[in-house]
Amino acid sequence: MNFATLPRGFHFDAFRRISPVNEDSLWDIIFARNAHHITVKRRAPALANLQKIFSATFCLANQRGFGAMNLRDLCRESGLSMGGLYGYLQSKDQLSAMIEDVIRYLCEQLPGWFDHVSDTTDQVEAILRAHIYLSEMLHPWFFFVYLEARTVPTAQRKQAIAAELAIESHLARLLGQESRLSNAQDRLLAAHAMALIQDWHLKRWKYRREKISIDAFADSVIALVRARLTGA
């Protein structure tokens, strides 16, 4: 990991340049994490088709919803046949499960990327920025997970909930080291921070329309959290 090279208050371009996970490297991770049930074993066609399948899924599901998308639409949009598709998944539900899984995995990794940052407030800032920037690079993935979390099986949903709570607790603990707020207030501030960063992928249409850049957005979130920490 080379996150240590990032300066304080890094912005999107800097993060994107050094991030080991991005729009292109993601297919490798997906392929590895689902190797046990993907019957296609050759790497080259697998990566290409995974890209087709998930791109098509986001194109359809992020518009009408996963439940309203059917597999014939998905075949037309992805260019694969019904049989071809089923070389990569065992059921329609597994498609959403795969998406949910990889995003949760990344979100679990993320806080650890900044363990080296000594100043705790700076560490909070780094985690929040990384989260926002990652959700920008993988926008359709985060958007899907957020709006379709209910469709995955119960066991997996519980994992996802636990993951979200873990990040939040981590943030709350860091905030608690520097703030003059109560524990309860620290937890609430952490929850608010989560809501703010998730707003980037949830309402990207709005920010695009108002020509608000991701860096302006991230700076604003950071300013808000810092104001609460240092303010009256």
Add this chain to the structure above:
Amino acid sequence: MNFATLPRGFHFDAFRRISPVNEDSLWDIIFARNAHHITVKRRAPALANLQKIFSATFCLANQRGFGAMNLRDLCRESGLSMGGLYGYLQSKDQLSAMIEDVIRYLCEQLPGWFDHVSDTTDQVEAILRAHIYLSEMLHPWFFFVYLEARTVPTAQRKQAIAAELAIESHLARLLGQESRLSNAQDRLLAAHAMALIQDWHLKRWKYRREKISIDAFADSVIALVRARLTGA
């Protein structure tokens, strides 16, 4: 309207007591706004069945998603028959459209409830509090709208987007009167405020689990926005 009787920094109980719209009065509004296509004309059974239908819809759709809910499930859960159901709607899609419509209608009304508040920062606070408290009283409605907005027809979705932008612009304008921030920063702060209040109905499970009351939540949101307005 008797919102003028609310004190500064009012809390949930006070709001609930005087609010003309709540869990019980909602059925009247729904019935009135959809009278043209509801074939059941007698008031008493109509209100009772609307309640059954929407309660069942939330029970099913807020768990698995609207697309995954089918009308046979809905009949079983609501106690109505297929034919009976179709006295209240012309298609499955219209069901989500009715929900979307009434919530958008209420959100358009809401800011006007506090035109009488002279101090602009207090007016912002009142609007934010009212939004949070309303989404508490009508939790399943707000939750559904937020997660299923994509399923409604395009024309209606555009109305919904316009409504959200209108509230946000209203907030930004009010914030601009009192803040030392730039216009762009005011707009971002308004957007953040929207994200924070929507977090209440989106993540209510989390706040319930951590035993965070709605008043503690609202106070924390207000504190965060005020800190940004007055702080460094």
Add this chain to the structure above:
DNA sequence: AAATAAACCGAGCATTTGCTCGGTTTTTTG
């Protein structure tokens, strides 16, 4: 209480949907 109107029921229709599997094409191996 009879007559009229309103509301409700639920089996059945046409279509859609998730998924399979025998056959075909493409790629790799020897």
Add this chain to the structure above:
DNA sequence: CAAAAAACCGAGCAAATGCTCGGTTTATTT
């Protein structure tokens, strides 16, 4: 280039789904 393996295709099946409509029950009117 021939043989073997891997990948892909898409028609077809069983089940599910949105919706209708003729008949029945319940409520209102006179």
